[in-house]
Amino acid sequence: MRRIHIMGASGVGTSTLGQQLAKVLPHIQLDSDDYFWEHKFTKQREINDRLTRIKQDLAHKEPWILSGAVCGWGDGLRPYFDLVIFLWIPQEIRLNRLRVREYERYGDEILPGGNKYEANQTFMEWAALYDTAGxxxxxxxxxxxxxxxxxxxxxxxxxxxxxxxxxxxxxNYLKFMESGGTHDD
Incomplete structure (x- = not known):
């Protein structure tokens, strides 16, 4: 399987798994955030620009692992995937991981009075919706x-x-599939 997509909620570990797999497989890792954001976490790219960039890389950098979500803007990418890996962890663990990650990224800026406090609160509220929202x-x-x-x-x-x-x-899954197993087994 040469074209693998890893998806799940923010904080579930899609990027980490992609990075780890790229160390042991001949695949390169691509991350959807690199296509979604013009300036990381501040300015989004236009959808057509995202799609042009990601399709070019998906077509020319095989084998690859694409980590992160592409739902909505990347619906047309479904045919590119040989395997999709869906990650899920309990909400409490995921939100705690996000709190730690955000503090490691931004430090005291996300604390009350910091210049990223409001943005972080909004992000964490959005992330908390994952398991219950429509x-x-x-x-x-x-x-x-x-x-x-x-x-x-x-x-x-x-x-x-x-x-x-x-x-x-x-x-183990890849070995099983390569040996002739089917996903339904």
């Missing part, structure tokens, strides 16, 4: 609906596994 925002329901239109296998990895445990799950 398809109007990036949510588990939206991801489930999006995956229902896929023609490729979906590997679900659910639970609080370490990055190495996730890598092992993926490698």
């Amino acid at each position: 398809v109007e925002v990036r949510s588990k329901e939206l991801h489930e609906e999006w995956m229902s239109a896929l023609k490729c296998p979906i590997l679900r990895i659910e639970g609080d596994l370490t990055p190495q445990e996730r890598v092992e799950v993926v490698l």
Whole structure:
């Protein structure tokens, strides 16, 4: 499987898994944020610009692993994928990971009185909606609906596994599929 997409909620570990897999597979890692944002987390690219850039890379950098969500703006990318890996962890663990990650990125700027406090509050409120919101925002329901239109296998990895445990799950799955197994087995 030469074209792998890893998706899930913000903070679930899609980028980390992509990076780890790229170390043990011949694939390069691409991240949807690099296409979505013109200036990381501040200015979004126009949709046509995102699609032009990502399609060019997907066509010319194979084999690849694309981590991050493309639902909505990247719906037309579904045919590119040989395998989609869906990650899910309990909300409390995921939100705690996000709090730690955001503090590591921005430090005291996200604390009350900091210049990124309001933006961080908005982001965390949005991230907290994932497990309960409908398809109007990036949510588990939206991801489930999006995956229902896929023609490729979906590997679900659910639970609080370490990055190495996730890598092992993926490698075992790939070996199984290469040996003639089917996703329905």
